[in-house]
Amino acid sequence: MKTLTLKLKPLDMETGRSIVVLHEDDAALLGHVAGDRLKLVTPEVTLVAVGNTTRRLVQQGELGAFVEANKSLGLRAGSNVTVSLAVRPKSVEAIKKKMAGQELTADDIGSIIQDIVADNLTSTETTAFVVSQYIRGMTLDEVKFLTERMVDTGETLTLDVKPVLDVHSIGGVPGNKYALIAVPIVAAAGLTIPKTSSRAITSAAGTADVMEVLANVTLSLEEIRKIALKVGGVLAWGGAVKLAPADDIIIQIERLLRIDPKSQLLASVMAKKVAVGTDHVLIDIPTGLGAKVEKMEDAHSLAHDFIELGHKLNVQVEAAVTYGGQPVGYAIGPALEAKEAMETLLGNGPNSLIEKSTSLAGIMLELGGATSPGLGKQMATEILRSGKAYQKMKEIIAAQGGNPDVKVSDIPIGSKKEVVPAPISGYMTRIYNERINEIARAAGAPHDKGAGIKLIVKNGRKVEKDEPLLEIYAEHENRLEEALSVLKEKPPMKIEGMLLEKITHRPLELA
Numbered sequence: 471m472k473t474l475t476l477k478l479k480p481l482d483m484e485t486g487r488s489i490v491v492l493h494e495d496d497a498a499l500l501g502h503v504a505g506d507r508l509k510l511v512t513p514e515v516t517l518v519a520v521g522n523t524t525r526r527l528v529q530q531g532e533l534g535a536f537v538e539a540n541k542s543l544g545l546r547a548g549s550n551v552t553v554s555l556a557v558r559p560k561s562v563e564a565i566k567k568k569m570a571g572q573e574l575t576a577d578d579i580g581s582i583i584q585d586i587v588a589d590n591l592t593s594t595e596t597t598a599f600v601v602s603q604y605i606r607g608m609t610l611d612e613v614k615f616l617t618e619r620m621v622d623t624g625e626t627l628t629l630d631v632k633p634v635l636d637v638h639s640i641g642g643v644p645g646n647k648y649a650l651i652a653v654p655i656v657a658a659a660g661l662t663i664p665k666t667s668s669r670a671i672t673s674a675a676g677t678a679d680v681m682e683v684l685a686n687v688t689l690s691l692e693e694i695r696k697i698a699l700k701v702g703g704v705l706a707w708g709g710a711v712k713l714a715p716a717d718d719i720i721i722q723i724e725r726l727l728r729i730d731p732k733s734q735l736l737a738s739v740m741a742k743k744v745a746v747g748t749d750h751v752l753i754d755i756p757t758g759l760g761a762k763v764e765k766m767e768d769a770h771s772l773a774h775d776f777i778e779l780g781h782k783l784n785v786q787v788e789a790a791v792t793y794g795g796q797p798v799g800y801a802i803g804p805a806l807e808a809k810e811a812m813e814t815l816l817g818n819g820p821n822s823l824i825e826k827s828t829s830l831a832g833i834m835l836e837l838g839g840a841t842s843p844g845l846g847k848q849m850a851t852e853i854l855r856s857g858k859a860y861q862k863m864k865e866i867i868a869a870q871g872g873n874p875d876v877k878v879s880d881i882p883i884g885s886k887k888e889v890v891p892a893p894i895s896g897y898m899t900r901i902y903n904e905r906i907n908e909i910a911r912a913a914g915a916p917h918d919k920g921a922g923i924k925l926i927v928k929n930g931r932k933v934e935k936d937e938p939l940l941e942i943y944a945e946h947e948n949r950l951e952e953a954l955s956v957l958k959e960k961p962p963m964k965i966e967g968m969l970l971e972k973i974t975h976r977p978l979e980l981a
Contacts, residue, residue, distance in 0.1 A: 472500055473554040476533035478545050484537045487589050488519040491534035492553070497523045500555060505592060507556035510543065517542050518556045520592055561585040562595055568602040576615040583619040586716045593723075600723045600731065608733035610775060614782045616733065620714035620741040625691055627664065627713075627746040629698055634747050635663045635834050638739045639754035640772070641673055641730075642762030644797040644906045644923075648754070649677045649705065650811035651819075651827035652834070654862040655853045657703030661838040664698040664746050666708035671725045674910035674922055675804045678707035683808035683881060683919055685872025694746075697869045705866060714741035730762070732772070736779055743785065750786045750837040751776075754830060756794025760903035766791070790833060792826055796901040796929050799823040803915040803922015805883045806943065812878050815860040828854060884913070884920035884943035886950040890957065892933045892965060900964040901929060909962055913944040913953035920945050927963075939963055 474496055481491070490508060492500075502508065508521035510533075519539045528534040533551050535543060543551065564578035574582075582599060585591045591599075608616070635656060639646055649665060656663045667677035667687075678687045687707040689697070694711065697704045709718045717738045724730055743751045753776045756762070757769040773789035780787030799820045801810040813819050814827070831853075832846030841849045853859050864874035906923060914921030924941045927933055942957070944950035 471554050473552050474500060475550050475552050476531060478540075478543065478547055478549045478551050479528050479532045479534045480540045480547055481527065481534045481536045486538070487593075488517060488539040488542055489522065489536045490519045490539050491522045491524050491527050491536075493528050493530040493532065494523045494525050495530045497521070500553065502555060505594070507558070507590070507592070509554045509556040510539075511552040511554075512543060512545060512549070515543055518590055559585045559590050561591065565595060565599045565602065568606055569598060571606045573609055574612050574615070576619075579612065579615040580619045583616070583623055583716045586719055587623045596719065597723050597727070600720055600727070600729070600734065603731035603733045604729050607731075610778055610782065613733050613736045613779055616737040617741045617744065617779070617783060620716050620737060621744050623716055624714045624745060625712045627691055627695055629662060629664070629695060629747055631662050631699065633661070633749040633838050635661055635750050635752070635838050636665055636743050636746070636748040637663070637752040637754065637830060637834060638743070639756065640735060640739075640762055641671070641676075641756075642903065643756040643794040644674060644802040644903055644910070645799045645807060645810075646673070646756065647675075647677070647680055647801075647807040647811045648798065648823065648827040648830055650680060650808070650863070651814050651823065651854065651859065652831040653703045653705055654815065654859040654866060655827070655831040655850050656834045656838070657701065657866070658853050658858040658862040659835055659838075659840045659849070660702065661835070661840055662698055662702055663834070664694055664704040664706075666694070666704075666706050666711070666713060666742055666746060668708055668721065670916045671721060671730065672728050672907065674802050674907050674915040675807055676916065677705065678709075679804045679916040679919075680807045680811065681705040682707070683805050684812075684876065685867045685870035687870065689870065697866070701862070701865045701869045703862060703866050705870070708742050713745040714738075717741055732775075736775060739776075740779055740783060740785070744783055748785060750788075750834070751780065752830060752833050752837065753787060753789040755789055755791050757791050758793055758795030759900070760796070761794030763794070786837070788833060788837060790830055792829070794903070797903065797906060797925060798826055800925040800928070801922065802906060802910045802925070803913070803943065804919040805881055806922040806924055809878050809881045809883070812863075812876075812881070815854070815863050816878070817855065817857075824854070882920055884918065884922075884945045886944040886947055888942045888950055888954060889938050890940050890942065891936045892939050893935070894965055895935045896933065896965040896967040898927050898929050898931045898933060898963060899966045901925070902960070902962050902964075905960045905962040908960065909942065909953050909956050912949065912956045913942055914946065914949040918945040918949065921949065933965060
């Protein structure tokens with residue numbers, strides 16, 4: 471095989487993975503095509519990296535290494551690196567099998583996940599794996615293999631307590647901040663619930679984005695373990711620890727494509743739960759017009775899949791189908807949702823958020839043996855009303871490095887604000903979840919913590935022309951303008967009068 475010895479030239483730019491660049495003439499000598507893999511050999515290290523070509527960044531005889539590749543090589547500028555073409559990983563053939571609609575074996579899936587974690591696949595190949603799942607789907611056995619392999623390639627958390635509970639929502643509904651109420655309720659009952667959450671993929675805020683307003687969510691595995699044992703509850707970002715690391719790479723692709731394949735959803739949720747030693751998992755499936763799952767039969771099917779996958783993984787899973795036809799509560803966006811969650815813990819929250827949070831917490835209390843079947847919601851409501859959940863949340867915030875005495879009024883939100891009025895009088899008949907998320911994201915959420923939307927009116931309310939419907943918050947004027955532009959193109963609410971249509975008969979013609 472043809473090889474070249476090139477001089478290392480560090481390039482001060484982060485690319486997110488191991489990428490190097492060759493001069494076009496050197497690439498031609500090797501027979502290298504931009505985007506394919508190169509094998510880099512030094513006396514100490516062998517590295518496979520993606521190779522691109524250039525006529526400007528490096529001269530012939532040089533190998534440009536971006537930050538990640540340079541760090542892996544660990545060499546000084548000018549050091550010799552032997553470069554050759556790398557053999558395509560066998561996992562690429564497994565990805566092609568799935569693209570063709572064939573069922574993958576445990577070894578097929580293992581090779582794919584191992585190569586994703588080892589950075590042996592190009593972004594195009596990993597994207598092909600995600601898209602093939604979206605189009606072709608997977609059997610539950612394939613999902614089991616996928617879940618197990620994602621767990622095997624990461625770290626795991628061992629807690630010397632039983633039971634360990636967790637809850638996860640499949641998402642898709644704006645303002646779904648229930649975890650910030652349900653977790654402290656469950657922990658206040660003396661149960662252990664080390665919840666690791668994701669950041670937003672398609673929504674305006676994930677649980678980790680909201681909790682980050684109040685405390686540090688970038689915790690190590692050891693920190694999660696200590697807090698869980700000391701306080702009972704944790705609200706951490708799963709991406710900060712190496713729990714099923716392949717999943718975090720795949721989530722980045724899902725976020726860019728705005729897709730969430732069912733098989734990957736199942737494996738993603740269960741891998742993170744298995745990795746933290748969860749015994750009992752509650753899955754929240756918001757269902758309704760505009761939610762990820764719109765039909766009850768589809769919700770039942772997904773719930774069945776989660777429960778069956780749990781059986782295969784020796785984890786008890788229960789599912790709750792919740793109403794997802796409009797946002798939960800009135801706040802959408804990290805800081806706005808954090809304020810509403812704290813208000814709820816203090817006893818002043820919206821009914822929809824209280825109802826959902828206590829219902830889900832009640833199921834977990836029953837799963838954990840804190841109360842008898844059928845009495846969980848009552849117990850959860852009492853814990854919330856008594857202030858015990860608020861006190862437990864303060865303990866969690868303090869343990870995660872936040873200010874436990876933070877006042878709701880002290881939580882900052884975007885200074886740029888626009889009030890959107892009702893264009894006509896009538897009744898609010900629909901709130902479009904996807905459009906609400908899109909507008910909030912255009913305003914800057916979740917990256918800008920103070921950006922988002924505060925609803926003033928929800929479904930079923932009578933409104934008068936020019937009455938305020940919602941408020942948009944942004945941290946930057948240009949983001950507010952962008953959000954207003956999206957709102958104008960895609961109105962997030964539908965207002966109708968009681969008279970939907972007038973049908974007039976045609977006058978009779980007299981003879």
